[in-house]
Amino acid sequence: MPDAQDDVREAIAAELRLMDPAVRASRTLTASLLDPEFVEVGCSGRRYTYDETVAELPDHPGSSADGPRYEPSAFTGVVLAPGLVHLTYETHFDGRHARRSSLWRKQNEETGWRMYYHQGTPVPPGSA
Template identity: 50%
Template sequence: MFYEIVVTGHAVTLIRKAAGGHRITGSAGFLGPADPGPALAGGMSCRLIAMVGEDDSIQAAVAGEIRLLDHEVRSSAILMGELMDPEFFEIGASGRLWDRDSIIAALSQDPERSMAPIQVSEMAGTLLAPGLVHLTYVSNYNGRRARRSSLWRYSTEKGWQVYFHQGTLSTY
């Protein structure tokens, strides 16, 4: 059994498939707590290979993570800020420690940096506690492959936002 997340425009669809690739179920949702933001370029999609605690929380975290990888979102300080917790921090694949303001500034002020599409594979999500989701996946950006881990938390005021992210360069 595996899952596929398909993001098209504002909608995200979770498709549950059997080992042979046959569709079992599908459910749809939207990409944001109130305003789903811009459509994702090129109908981005990723394959979800494992999911523990299947529910709307994991779907929301995966949708948010995919939005953060979209060029239109990465080039907008406002859109990135909506998806990032005020206490966000990141340990980058380079080892650099980033806070919310510095990562938003670095990405949104250098639009060329985020032009190439970021490929996502091996997306897995686990509900750790109510309002807390852990995601892991592999990204490939122009041949630079990294294993990534994100913690998403829910607040009644802001909805789902990424609280922590770490990337580790990988050749595997």
């Protein structure tokens, strides 16, 4: 049986896959990593649903193999309950810095870890 750190590591690995341009460009791969009840509040303040994210992510920045890539750092994670992991981390992307938080849910072994909620908060230039 996996321990809490295994769950956190698996959630981080899934989060990193979602930043991979090849995954972001594929609706099928994106859908496999998002919970059907997924919701995101993006850095813009816009709210995205599962359907909107699966449909639109291939056209968003970071989804092109020859474009800018997300540079994540400072991952921390905690198991909130069995099958529920909260991650926080930071990204740098195309000159922008953001603090991010996501919830990953694992309902069964077949589907594995899926992102249930994500929020990005922009960090103003010059802020620590």
